[in-house]
Amino acid sequence: MDEEKIICRCEEVTEKEIMQAIEGGARSLDEVKKRTRAGMGYCQGKTCKKLIARMLSSYTGEPMEKFLPGSIRMPVGPVSLSVLAASEEAAKEGTK
Amino acid sequence: MAAEKAVVIGGGIIGNACAAYLAEGGFSVALLERKELACAASGGNVGQISVIDRAEPWHMRLTLNSLKTYREISEKEDLEFSQDGGSILIENDDDFEQAEKLQEEMKTFDVPSEILEGNDVLRYLPGADLSLVKGIFYCPWEGSINPLKTVMYFRDRAVRAGAEIREYCPVESFRKEGSVIRSAHTPEGDFEADYFINCAGSWASRIGKMAGVPTRLSWRRGTAMITQPIPVIARGQMCGHALFGGTSEVIGGNGSELISLGLVQTKDGGVLIAQATKYTDADDKDITLSGVSGVAAGFIRHFPCCRDTEILRMWSAVTPFSDDGNPFFGFGKNAVNLLTAAGFKGAFTTSPEIARETVRALKGHSELFDSKFSPDREVRGYHAVCE
Amino acid sequence: MKEYDAIVIGGGPAGLGAAIEVAKAGGHPVLIDENARPGGQLFKQIHKFFGSREHYAGTRGFAIGEKLLQEAEDEKVEVQLNTRVWGIFPDHIVTAVSGKEAVCFRGKTIILAAGASENSLSFPGCTLPGVMMAGAAQTMMNLYRTLPGKEILMIGSGNVGLIVAYQLMQAGAHVKMLIDAAAETNGYEVHAAKIKRAGVPIRLGHTIVRAEGNGRVESAVICKVDAAFHPVPGTEEKIDVDTVCVAVGLSPRVELSALAGCRFTWAGALGGQVPVHTSGMETTVPGIYVAGDGAGTEEASTALDQGRMAGVSAAHRCGLLSDLREAEEHRKIQERLDMLRSGQFGEKRKSAEQAVWKAAGE
């Protein structure tokens, strides 16, 4: 791990930083996220989750499934505030 | 002499701070968290640090001592702690009047503040809509802190001082002899100790009841969301004008209304927007469509320049509070070695001092030993949601 | 709010199959897709499909897409394009954004057909412009006629890696090499043979060490790996390429099924974490179904039939099909699926899928 490897492309978090978090006691995607911001960026972990889960898995010896899918929150993909503000009304009216 | 043992129940900010100070104070500490550290209110809040939140002397003392601690910690560790100031919105004449009262109160504690009107508001809230925001009450001591980093910081300190942190280790029952708790039972085994500290946040009332201590907490749901990084729309933190609605309404809420909007813009430009809504169940983490729309609409009404700003993530967290506005602190009648430390308003603002107070309490002398904080007390206005 | 019989999310083969079946049973489905036209990844597939007549064997992917679109139109499936679903709330309420508008749908059932996403790979230089997912390269050249690079290194010998490598050559690029850490190719031999014939060296037991270049990929360094996939020192080799394509597998997109509260299970042969589902494609949340790559990554033909399966189940739940009709339709579709899940790779997927059904209590 001499060279820098980006794991979370959005927040520019390196493999080394994630490994430090794991060595510091992080044992889930959420805990890695809380310590490093990996998975907190624009894509919300879509790209890096599996890579981090693999690191957690090989460090702890536990299977990948223990770590995935992690916490998934709305919205799926960024949504503007004006759309969110109008959504309750849209639910009442329905479409067309 | 062997170290006295303390079991800390709850892995939020207070639990981790307690674990750190207790372990550093010579106790043999085990922290038991039912899920993951900071998975409830401590992980779901926006990290507001507020001096103007409460005006009682005991609370001000906790606040000012804690701020001093955060400043000291920040010389070595980046917890994103800042005292960038903070505003409370003023939207009508009543608010102005309340703001002036608050200013008087703050003067008695030598806390600086100012009331701004018109275009001056933009100095601190560059993105605010002035047709709605008539003014602000501004206090330069208000601030914010990264809640997750702070929890992890205390956790690391606790571990370095020898504390054992156990996640996914819910306390299911206590073994008592008379009114003394001998051990806490969990699926991971029994944990014996001389003292048990109940800092389980929203779960504190369940833990309390297991031990025969009523701990009459209520809960409300906070809906929170974070935007993409954007330009500065608010320097420091901001609270909606409902904070002027009188302490009881803000602390206790009244039924199912939306309670005060709050926001903090983080260092990288993302805006954390949060709003508390109605009473809820301790385990109710559902996001509701009306909650989401309500928060978004409330925010863009005050900051119309953010209509197209995108939200990256939203979540909700249950936050505990007590209807009479006072926290629960002290030992229980039926569990004389269970110390409760829960229901503090704005726990991030005061947690270091609460933790130190806990250490003092275990040594027999705390300034917070007061019947009005007793976990056994009847609570005026208590809404028993889960009973 | 208008209530649909089924809200179908994702307009690829699975979603199209599902919506068509609900409509054929007399129901009113709405098909939601975030893209400007439905078809999912089918329109990027310019190769001929295998399988039986029902699976349009010998027909190219995009032509199958055209046929399905026609079928959906004939069945009067309501289609909402450029509409991205962002949330699922209780009572089967689906919230979405269409352009800058908020839209909401309520359905008696929801069929999740969100597809898969490509797995990422991390190595020094992996963020340099020129390193891209194989699917991105495929989208560029087959949808937009844009050659994504001239000198290519392809990482991954699964079907995606093999097919995209071949298609890159068809579009005029030079695929310098295809590497895979595994000791054997992961994809069908037919596809591997095609690119071998075209003279592309396939280096098995090799991995990428790093991508290099000033502001863009100018070269890549590869090396041998041992049986434990660790790099063998002294075997580094530099190749001059301007593009590195990553094709290291697909994972089901599970955001919506997770938000809907579905339980998950692990199925390595199906891409990892998949929502638990019955053979009728119902998840652990009643009235919510999954189909296609989002239920476990397989192939477009399988996705189509899984979609039809889910559509039949949803129509039955809505009271549009009798128990008997549902069973009969399921049996027919299952026969076709069994046929697709044969052979060396198919058998593995079949037993993985059966384990998923077992997790659902079947």
Added chain:
Amino acid sequence: MQYVSDHPILGKGEAKELTIFFDGKPVKGYEGQTVAAILMENGVRTFRYTAKRREPRGLYCGIGQCTDCIMIIDGVPNTKACMTFAKEGMRTETQHGNGKTVDAGRENADERV
């Protein structure tokens, strides 16, 4: 890199030409193409520079999932180049960091001052 005008399977490309602007310079593309496709055809590989490390990024996933390809398009930052269909005269700009929302927001705020 280049437009594949003659493809063994897709046949000849017959879409109408259009012009968009990249950092002020006109570039040629075709109707039905995304901004990412047109820019790549014209040799543009870097769509943005990141906020923290100031590193170049370009097309990565190509289907709107990863957000590596975000640019300022017609003045709107954080727009995915791979999901945006080109229109005649569209203005695309390399995005630096979080984009010009920062300035745009300030302008909005200052307007009211």
